[in-house]
Amino acid sequence: MRLRGPVAGAGGGMAxxxxxxxxxxxxxxxxxxxxxxxxxxxxxWEGGQLPPPAREFFSAQxxxxxxxxxxxxxxxxxxxxxxxxxxxxxxxxxxxxxxxARQWPEAAGRLLLADFFLQELPVFDCxxxxxxxxxxxxxxxxxxxxxxxxxxxxxxxxAGVFFIADAERGPPFGIDAESxxxxxxxWFRLEADEALGPSVAVFRDSERWMVWRRRGFDVxxxxx
Numbered sequence: 001m002r003l004r005g006p007v008a009g010a011g012g013g014m015a016x017x018x019x020x021x022x023x024x025x026x027x028x029x030x031x032x033x034x035x036x037x038x039x040x041x042x043x044x045w046e047g048g049q050l051p052p053p054a055r056e057f058f059s060a061q062x063x064x065x066x067x068x069x070x071x072x073x074x075x076x077x078x079x080x081x082x083x084x085x086x087x088x089x090x091x092x093x094x095x096x097x098x099x100x101a102r103q104w105p106e107a108a109g110r111l112l113l114a115d116f117f118l119q120e121l122p123v124f125d126c127x128x129x130x131x132x133x134x135x136x137x138x139x140x141x142x143x144x145x146x147x148x149x150x151x152x153x154x155x156x157x158x159a160g161v162f163f164i165a166d167a168e169r170g171p172p173f174g175i176d177a178e179s180x181x182x183x184x185x186x187w188f189r190l191e192a193d194e195a196l197g198p199s200v201a202v203f204r205d206s207e208r209w210m211v212w213r214r215r216g217f218d219v220x221x222x223x224x
Contacts, residue, residue, distance in 0.1 A: 065085075
């Protein structure tokens with residue numbers, strides 16, 4: 001999983017001469033939505049630190065292959081690398097990946113410019129969730145659940161910081177705990193759930209550290 005980069009993969013960035021559609025600026029499933037915000041420095045979701053329960057969890061694991069989808073500036077990547085984990089951080093905003101490479105030049109080879117839903121990826125021990133699910137339109141939640149389940153080995157974990165709130169307008173789009181359980185329980189069981197202290201203002205003190213353990217069956221057994 002070593003990369004030299006940041007590396008461009010499938011669906012990453014804009015093609016030469018591509019025209020930005022106005023609708024894409026209002027749709028958080030489109031790269032242009034995030035590209036504009038990173039280029040303009042409008043990033044109220046950035047600035048959070050890896051919370052203590054996350055540090056405790058990851059420090060207790062062996063060397064894991066960890067995927068960080070929608071990584072943005074990838075601020076959580078250096079501490080995970082420091083604990084001995086092998087990390088791949090993915091984002092489809094070229095400006096976000098460029099920012100991460102500037103901030104963490106020693107880890108630039110761990111960054112991949114690509115669309116998480118389109119890029120061919122190996123199976124990981126863990127997918128680290130941080131401000132990605134809440135960045136997606138509600139219509140994409142099932143697609144998110146299917147994708148992370150397919151990328152985590154049985155017995156692995158979907159672990160991270162979830163925005164648990166009644167916030168239908170976004171991003172960030174909040175989700176209530178019951179809806180999150182309904183979304184993930186076909187493939188995962190909840191192993192840890194802890195309220196977090198204040199982080200960045202946009203999340204309104206509504207973040208929770210959660211560990212969802214991947215059940216011991218293949219995705220095909222559920223969807224087939």
